[in-house]
Amino acid sequence: MMMKTFLRQSLWFLLYFLGISAMLFIVGSLTGKMDTAFWPAPQYSDSYSFNEKLSFLRDHQSKQATYVVGSSMCLNNFSGQAYAQRTGDSSLMNIASWGLSVKDSYLWLSHLAQLHQPRHVILLTNYVDFCQVNKQLQLDDAISYLHSDQALSRWWQAIKHFNLKYCIKNFSYARRVRTESASYEYLGFDAFGCVNLIPTGFQVDSARWSDDHLMRVPLDEQYAYFDSISAYCFNHQISFTCLQSPYRAGLYSAMSGEKKQRLHDHIQRIQSIVTARGQSFIDANNQLWGDSLFVDGTHLNADGAASLTHFLIEEREP
Amino acid sequence: MLFNSIEFLIFFITVFSLYWFVEKRSLSMQNVLLLIVSYLFYSFWDWRFLFLLVFSTLLDYYSGLIIASSKNQRIRRIWLWLSLGINLGFLGVFKYYNFFVESFVACFESMGVSVHPTTLQVILPVGISFYTFHGVSYIVDIYKRRIEAERNFVEYSVFVCYFPLLVAGPIERATHLLPQIKKPRSFDYALAVDGLKQILWGLVKKVIIADNCAIYANLIFNHASDYDGSTLLLGALFFTFQIYGDFSGYSDIALGTSKMLGIHLLKNFSFPYFSQSIPEFWRRWHISLSSWFRDYLYIPLGGSMVTKWKKIRNTFITFIVSGFWHGANWTFVFWGFLNALYMVPSLLRSNGKSDEKKPNGIMRILHMGLTFALVVLAWIFFRAASLGEAFSYIARIFSKSLLSLPTFEGIHDAAVVIALISVFMLIEWLGRHHEFAIQRLTNRWPRLLRWSAYSVFIFAVLYFSGEQQEFIYFQF
Numbered sequence: 084m085m086m087k088t089f090l091r092q093s094l095w096f097l098l099y100f101l102g103i104s105a106m107l108f109i110v111g112s113l114t115g116k117m118d119t120a121f122w123p124a125p126q127y128s129d130s131y132s133f134n135e136k137l138s139f140l141r142d143h144q145s146k147q148a149t150y151v152v153g154s155s156m157c158l159n160n161f162s163g164q165a166y167a168q169r170t171g172d173s174s175l176m177n178i179a180s181w182g183l184s185v186k187d188s189y190l191w192l193s194h195l196a197q198l199h200q201p202r203h204v205i206l207l208t209n210y211v212d213f214c215q216v217n218k219q220l221q222l223d224d225a226i227s228y229l230h231s232d233q234a235l236s237r238w239w240q241a242i243k244h245f246n247l248k249y250c251i252k253n254f255s256y257a258r259r260v261r262t263e264s265a266s267y268e269y270l271g272f273d274a275f276g277c278v279n280l281i282p283t284g285f286q287v288d289s290a291r292w293s294d295d296h297l298m299r300v301p302l303d304e305q306y307a308y309f310d311s312i313s314a315y316c317f318n319h320q321i322s323f324t325c326l327q328s329p330y331r332a333g334l335y336s337a338m339s340g341e342k343k344q345r346l347h348d349h350i351q352r353i354q355s356i357v358t359a360r361g362q363s364f365i366d367a368n369n370q371l372w373g374d375s376l377f378v379d380g381t382h383l384n385a386d387g388a389a390s391l392t393h394f395l396i397e398e399r400e401p
Numbered sequence: 402m403l404f405n406s407i408e409f410l411i412f413f414i415t416v417f418s419l420y421w422f423v424e425k426r427s428l429s430m431q432n433v434l435l436l437i438v439s440y441l442f443y444s445f446w447d448w449r450f451l452f453l454l455v456f457s458t459l460l461d462y463y464s465g466l467i468i469a470s471s472k473n474q475r476i477r478r479i480w481l482w483l484s485l486g487i488n489l490g491f492l493g494v495f496k497y498y499n500f501f502v503e504s505f506v507a508c509f510e511s512m513g514v515s516v517h518p519t520t521l522q523v524i525l526p527v528g529i530s531f532y533t534f535h536g537v538s539y540i541v542d543i544y545k546r547r548i549e550a551e552r553n554f555v556e557y558s559v560f561v562c563y564f565p566l567l568v569a570g571p572i573e574r575a576t577h578l579l580p581q582i583k584k585p586r587s588f589d590y591a592l593a594v595d596g597l598k599q600i601l602w603g604l605v606k607k608v609i610i611a612d613n614c615a616i617y618a619n620l621i622f623n624h625a626s627d628y629d630g631s632t633l634l635l636g637a638l639f640f641t642f643q644i645y646g647d648f649s650g651y652s653d654i655a656l657g658t659s660k661m662l663g664i665h666l667l668k669n670f671s672f673p674y675f676s677q678s679i680p681e682f683w684r685r686w687h688i689s690l691s692s693w694f695r696d697y698l699y700i701p702l703g704g705s706m707v708t709k710w711k712k713i714r715n716t717f718i719t720f721i722v723s724g725f726w727h728g729a730n731w732t733f734v735f736w737g738f739l740n741a742l743y744m745v746p747s748l749l750r751s752n753g754k755s756d757e758k759k760p761n762g763i764m765r766i767l768h769m770g771l772t773f774a775l776v777v778l779a780w781i782f783f784r785a786a787s788l789g790e791a792f793s794y795i796a797r798i799f800s801k802s803l804l805s806l807p808t809f810e811g812i813h814d815a816a817v818v819i820a821l822i823s824v825f826m827l828i829e830w831l832g833r834h835h836e837f838a839i840q841r842l843t844n845r846w847p848r849l850l851r852w853s854a855y856s857v858f859i860f861a862v863l864y865f866s867g868e869q870q871e872f873i874y875f876q877f
Contacts, residue, residue: 084423085590094596099849100856243407247863 123253133179148174157207163275165389179275184215279385291379325356329367439564450526461536469550528568571689586663596660603653611646629802677768692766
């Protein structure tokens with residue numbers, strides 16, 4: 084009898100709580116704070132970009148022959164479309180997201196590659212990737228999220244990773260990154276998972292325009308993980324190409340001797356790691372890249388990304 | 402499986418349903434179920450250490466039977482020391498071996514002698530400090546003929562590894578828990594509702610207070626040399642509320658969970674930050690551990706029935722051992738020593754009677770403030786990575802920069818956390834005469850208002866539940 088009362092009261096309270104939640108949601112929708120069309124990507128890391136990429140990969144075929152890996156250097160500076168047109172090979176996926184350190188890229192790649200066994204990996208990188216603080220990526224859960232076909236498993240993942248604060252905070256942010264294409268934060272992925280920034284109407288930030296990040300100190304740990312990426316590909320018979328992303332011509336030409344030396348030392352260090360295993364290393368700074376191809380010191384616009392991708396293909400061809 | 406995780410919610414709903422379903426069949430089935438789910442709960446942490454837990458349970462069970470049945474004092478003593486030796490030996494190996502080895506190495510190196518001993522690469526089994534103390538108190542109580550040995554192995558095992566208290570207490574006594582395990586339990590509506598409320602308040606403490614304070618406490622303690630005195634003081638205050646929210650929150654969830662299964666556990670906290678003296682603080686903080694040390698260390702040493710100086714000696718021994726129980730680090734030892742030092746004035750003042758005069762009015766607030774300040778100071782040693790760090794942290798607090806405004810990354814978000822702490826402490830103050838703050842707070846409110854208040858708490862818990870932090874006391 085007492086148990087029945089307890090269950091009945093609990094059920095009524097649950098209904099009351101759900102009713103209040105529904106009312107709050109309706110109020111949020113009416114006031115524009117919550118928009119079901121822009122429900123934030125589920126949280127599997129402290130990087131919104133990574134979460135958004137994961138959500139994209141969940142809805143697209145992530146098993147491809149070629150993976151393009153890295154941070155925003157890779158997300159924005161590589162053009163999947165240009166690559167597919169030029170090579171005729173559209174089995175490609177850009178799995179990069181903002182701010183990933185080399186360690187993050189290694190862990191992410193090795194988790195995904197274990198499942199999909201890609202044949203080629205292209206790492207598009209720059210000096211700044213070696214100075215980054217590592218992200219907190221929940222990769223085991225992320226992999227289950229990507230590959231669970233069962234509704235139960237999907238629901239479980241959704242409940243387990245539900246975070247009210249994150250959702251409320253990111254409703255308007257999700258809308259912004261998915262719709263505002265003239266912004267650095269744009270995350271409208273193309274079919275290959277790339278985000279190539281359209282230069283028309285782009286609001287260039289003057290601080291970013293002249294930032295080369297070269298006064299930051301790269302971390303030894305990141306070089307060790309760079310070596311791990313190279314070794315992983317080598318050990319798994321995956322062809323590996325490392326492309327050093329270019330700097331804007333105006334910035335590169337005006338660089339101080341000290342900065343040029345830092346960049347040179349960095350390139351020498353990663354080149355020696357890659358070439359030691361007979362893998363290919365391409366330095367895009369061997370030529371100058373016009374300012375009109377950039378949205379800041381290091382991030383290319385769509386035209387720049389297409390040019391860099393063509394450059395990569397040409398340099399890679401025997 | 403953390404108490405504040407979705408996994409635990411599902412686990413507990415399942416256990417709750419099965420538990421009250423089998424109640425209709427028999428008590429023994431209910432206890433077998435409790436034992437199975439407790440082992441299952443433990444194996445979620447690390448199933449390999451389940452063997453250690455079962456071994457420890459078996460050892461104490463048989464030792465208890467032999468000690469109780471033997472009339473030969475020598476045999477009784479041998480089994481007592483065998484059980485204590487093995488139990489404390491496991492604790493020593495897993496928890497303190499590396500500490501002693503490293504301390505000896507440091508000691509030898511300071512004398513210019515280089516030694517290279519082997520250290521163990523093992524992780525500490527979850528809850529070992531807690532279930533070892535269960536076993537030790539049980540064996541000592543049998544030896545002292547305070548209790549009878551438990552003959553039913555299932556019931557004894559449930560006493561040792563009952564899942565709500567398995568990983569971080571409260572440290573139960575056979576005299577309190579075993580009779581409840583042996584007695585038929587029927588569902589009690591009022592107790593279950595009380596349990597639910599206590600779980601909710603525990604979650605508020607853990608998720609809203611402790612986990613938010615942890616962000617800033619970690620930031621400030623981990624980069625202490627970058628901050629000025631006022632920021633460091635704020636960091637110490639954040640840790641003070643973190644550790645209270647974390648551990649008393651855990652205890653509330655454990656007690657609430659257990660109430661829903663019809664079993665009362667020992668109260669572990671009683672609004673300790675409203676204490677007006679250090680002795681009172683220790684009667685209100687981690688009560689089950691304090692009383693354990695009182696009964697099994699302080700009193701056997703002579704307790705209060707000795708000369709003043711011996712009483713002081715006993716207090717120091719008890720607090721230092723209690724500090725060492727928390728972790729294998731000199732910081733914990735010093736924390737214990739400091740608390741013993743705090744007790745000295747009241748020990749010197751006391752005349753053997755326990756009639757501490759309670760101050761009134763403004764003096765009461767002053768006493769409360771002073772006690773709180775001493776506690777905050779001691780927590781710095783508890784939180785710091787080393788004694789050197791703790792002393793330099795305190796030295797930096799008591800510098801000119803104490804008068805400057807605190808500055809650190811995220812200070813605006815921290816202001817929200819300070820506001821949350823203020824509201825939390827206000828609710829604690831209003832409910833301080835009850836077992837937990839919201840136990841009776843809303844009882845006279847109309848149902849809808851009461852449910853709205855609970856809904857606000859649930860929303861707040863959901864809102865802040867993004868970044869789960871492990872309970873601090875799990876490491877002990």
